[in-house]
Amino acid sequence: MKILVTGGLGFIGSHTVVELLNLGHEVVIVDNLVNSKIEVLDKIEKITKIRPKFYQINLLNKEDLRKVFGENNFDSVIHFAGLKAVGESIEKPLEYYDNNLTGTLNLLKCMRESEVKKLVFSSSACVYGFPKSNPIDESAPCNKATNPYGMTKCFIEQILKDMYASDNSWDFTILRYFNPVGAHSSGLIGEDPNGIPNNLMPYILRVAEGKSEKLKIFGNDYETEDGTCIRDFIHVVDLARGHVKAIEHMTSENGGLHIYNLGTGKGTSVLELVNTFNNVNGDLVKFEFGDRRPGDVPVNFAKTDKAREELGFACEKTIEDMCKDSWNFSKHKK
Ligand code: NAD
Numbered sequence: 001m002k003i004l005v006t007g008g009l010g011f012i013g014s015h016t017v018v019e020l021l022n023l024g025h026e027v028v029i030v031d032n033l034v035n036s037k038i039e040v041l042d043k044i045e046k047i048t049k050i051r052p053k054f055y056q057i058n059l060l061n062k063e064d065l066r067k068v069f070g071e072n073n074f075d076s077v078i079h080f081a082g083l084k085a086v087g088e089s090i091e092k093p094l095e096y097y098d099n100n101l102t103g104t105l106n107l108l109k110c111m112r113e114s115e116v117k118k119l120v121f122s123s124s125a126c127v128y129g130f131p132k133s134n135p136i137d138e139s140a141p142c143n144k145a146t147n148p149y150g151m152t153k154c155f156i157e158q159i160l161k162d163m164y165a166s167d168n169s170w171d172f173t174i175l176r177y178f179n180p181v182g183a184h185s186s187g188l189i190g191e192d193p194n195g196i197p198n199n200l201m202p203y204i205l206r207v208a209e210g211k212s213e214k215l216k217i218f219g220n221d222y223e224t225e226d227g228t229c230i231r232d233f234i235h236v237v238d239l240a241r242g243h244v245k246a247i248e249h250m251t252s253e254n255g256g257l258h259i260y261n262l263g264t265g266k267g268t269s270v271l272e273l274v275n276t277f278n279n280v281n282g283d284l285v286k287f288e289f290g291d292r293r294p295g296d297v298p299v300n301f302a303k304t305d306k307a308r309e310e311l312g313f314a315c316e317k318t319i320e321d322m323c324k325d326s327w328n329f330s331k332h333k334k
């Protein structure tokens with residue numbers, strides 16, 4: 001298949017590109033490098049021995065995007081490109097709505113003009129907001145995000161549902177990711193955020209690298225076994241494989257609009273993750289307990305049956321793998 005990957009030099013996009021290339025798919029990447037580096041293209045080539053075609057283009061520029069569609073005959077699109085920092089989205093809601101919504105609308109318009117009608121979209125477990133119970137299944141109430149970033153995911157999901165209702169020749173697969181961590185086993189690609197990170201694993205790595213003194217664990221008075229929040233951490237290579245399964249599932253028999261959780265189905269506490277990181281990598285991360293972070297969901301993990309039954313997708317990597325591979329990438333980066 002010839003696949004357009006927007007945001008393909010980012011964290012999840014780059015790992016997905018590697019998996020697609022390894023399976024013989026042809027990939028074209030569009031990315032404006034707002035949160036990634038051009039060197040990732042060399043790293044993808046080093047891992048796969050293939051250099052995908054790359055366009056440095058902002059999705060907000062529809063004319064540029066239209067040219068990409070004019071020059072290529074795509075079978076499908078995987079759409080990762082978007083801004084993703086929760087805190088920044090609260091400070092700059094307009095920029096987030098513009099980038100994520102306008103970028104997606106431009107993409108959908110170009111797809112419609114070129115009659116490319118298969119799209120896999122990166123959504124997030126944050127659409128569930130504060131879930132009533134766990135594990136969370138795909139039919140749980142959504143449209144519940146607690147910040148502008150998360151709301152961009154809710155709105156885009158709704159746009160895709162409305163488009164499908166108006167024209168069922170579209171094939172849309174919405175993937176709701178839980179908490180992606182880890183890195184490629186080569187240590188060449190991984191998560192390399194700009195600025196000071198606010199997600200847990202990038203912050204753990206920052207402490208391990210000696211750039212920050214201590215990790216602050218936000219809250220140890222939750223109603224969980226060790227008092228810290230619980231998340232469903234998923235290795236980015238498993239997540240990337242989930243995209244391959246999703247795109248390969250979009251055949252004529254399986255057309256339509258589908259929504260899948262991508263997680264392991266297993267909850268791990270913040271403290272467990274930090275302790276595992278220290279166990280497998282040496283005691284690199286000092287931590288202290290602090291106040292709860294406003295807006296944090298106490299417990300969040302996926303029901304994974306639908307992805308397993310319909311896509312044949314199951315995670316293979318352990319929390320230990322996630323911690324080892326994340327640190328291996330950080331060490332190479334230094
Ligand atoms: P990332 O920031 O590493 O990758 C996104 C890429 O998109 C970057 O390379 C960035 O330069 C590019 N981009 C952003 N806006 C663009 C624009 N207007 N035009 C062209 N390129 C643009 O993020 P990621 O972690 O790889 O996430 C990929 C997708 O998955 C995002 O949509 C994100 O919201 C979603 N997601 C991520 C997580 C997570 O924890 N990482 C969880 C749930 C959902």
Ligand code: UDP
Nearest residue numbers: 198199200201203216217218229270293296
């Ligand atoms: N967390 C923490 N210290 C940090 C960053 C995150 O204790 O420096 C906690 C956070 O409170 C949450 C969990 O780690 O309970 C996962 O946070 P992240 O922002 O990575 O993901 P999300 O909350 O969006 O699932």
